[in-house]
Amino acid sequence: MHNQLSERFGIEFPIFAFTHCRDVAAAVSKAGGLGVLGAIGHSPEELDVDLRWIRDQIGDRPVGVDVIVPAKFEGKGQSLSVADVNALIPAAHREFVNDLLARYDVPAGKSDRATAAGNAPAPFSPEQAFGLLEVAFAHKPALVANALGPPPPAMIEMAHDRGIPVAALAGAPNHAERHVAAGVDLIVAQGTEAGGHTGDIATMVLVPEIVDAVAPVPVLAAGGIGRGRQIAAAMALGAQGVWCGSVWLATEEAETHPTVKEKFLKATSADTLRSRSRTGKPARQLRSAWTDAWEAPAAPPTLPNPVQMLLAEPAMARIANAAHDPNSGAAQLANYFVGQIVGSLNQVKPVDRVVMEMVEEYIDTVQGMAGSLEDA
């Protein structure tokens, strides 16, 4: 599995692990892949603590950081605050969510972080993103990635000044071309079957299109990849490595909510959908009473990102707090971003075992294919 890309990043296997959990990021980097910490729910101080902790665990092995950086960067002080965005939520939407939570007997939240942090920059604001990037750069990451849309010129310039490669996600060939024209060093071609924000084109079609469109820029395949056979398929499609997210959510190290982890273990590949109900943009997640309510004809139209997120996330926090309460139906509402490979997450395993099984199945698969070529 060793190739140019793993050589370039100083890793054994070109398996890039997107995760919000520092334990998973460290464990993947220790197992020979490359952990990429998604710093989306972090404050700059929290990110600093987590990257310090990861460095202690992994020594001089590489780790990456993923931040959502908006394409337009107007300069400091131009961002909306949490309070500004909260003011954009219509009363009817608040009522719809409150009615839904009441119907499932979800108690009121003890602390409402979104309201408490009213003066903080809103999620997805440039001010928040660049604050996180500054912290990330101080820890000498092996790469920085922008999870949503094109990395802005300021981000690419800051990274390249420090000799750090920039990765960006693309759900269509023209997005990948735009990224490369802007200076991006590594494209994550993410198919519709992936968890989180995705487009409509499947990995099987998208990867070779993007590989051809941006050659010789290397491409990681994302979406539908959770085991060695799928890594071999990704390499056959022309990818130089893979970017996996969902597969780590059922590992021992993952901080996935226990109720959601239990749902993931039981779910089939047919139990996800792309829904705007959590962030305002189409994001693949587990189907639950929450997504059913937003898909129903009576639901209000979802709000734009990040307004929908500031409506949904406090509700999701209340749901998480009540998920174990036998007097609440919160567990029925609980969900999380996950791809269609959720159907093959049937057992909680440590991260290093997941990586080793991927590598072993990859080698078996390629040897089998090579053997059948010789027989012909």
Added chain:
Amino acid sequence: MHNQLSERFGIEFPIFAFTHCRDVAAAVSKAGGLGVLGAIGHSPEELDVDLRWIRDQIGDRPVGVDVIVPAKFEGKGQSLSVADVNALIPAAHREFVNDLLARYDVPAGKSDRATAAGNAPAPFSPEQAFGLLEVAFAHKPALVANALGPPPPAMIEMAHDRGIPVAALAGAPNHAERHVAAGVDLIVAQGTEAGGHTGDIATMVLVPEIVDAVAPVPVLAAGGIGRGRQIAAAMALGAQGVWCGSVWLATEEAETHPTVKEKFLKATSADTLRSRSRTGKPARQLRSAWTDAWEAPAAPPTLPNPVQMLLAEPAMARIANAAHDPNSGAAQLANYFVGQIVGSLNQVKPVDRVVMEMVEEYIDTVQGMAGSLEDA
């Protein structure tokens, strides 16, 4: 590329070509794959003519036949006629279609086959399907396939009595398990990126799930497969072969309407959608003014299959007839079933060249992967 499956069917490459065009079916079988004629628009007499013609072309090479057989077979004389089904179309739906055609200046049809054949069995009726199957069996096909849903016991029994294997399409692992329990010999695992009737699960996720669910029954991968890299990916996922449809629609031999073929050559992988507007079931097709109209909020809900089909197909015939008329906007409405690989159909080629390019790219891909394993 030679393996157990190609051995079993007496073909050089396990490339199964679904097509409604006898020229394509014959050309694929001559090129070393296996043509499968989709007998969906055929009368029994037309199917007999086409299978005779194919046999003249291919000699003793194998060819398959695909028929849509409904799961419930009540016995002869129980089927609805075309006139019965036409009577189920509400006036408001007829008006919506007539308004749409008028808006695009599509002239009235010269002959309306659906109305003319009022006493004939309706499409998707058991009577129609078994009439076609009897003709097919007389021509000793290498396989019979049911394109939609589980093959009924009578179909499997008839085929097995004659020593003919039965294939069936599955868009979810439980469908594949149900098919195998009913006696199906070959599963086509068809991902959401495929053209025509599809489910929601992508090929990358679906194929290994179905391979594991039905082993040792062989699996063909379908959806997103149009070139050698994608065949290699399918084999990596555990398939023993591939089932392709869209890739033949832009070949020299294909009878694809010239306007639609031109649209296919220009389309990107983002230009398809799953729509119920042609058959009443979700079927992936090219986005056009027709699908836009049915997706619009003002559109009536689509009707069940086959009622929607008897509403849509006469309209599509009028559109096809007028597509070259400079005084009509019919070309904007024209579309056809096609998968997301439409983005890589950029040139009209003969079928044998498509097959040869697939095989060459497959071999290059597998050799490259095998080489990288040795380097490690």
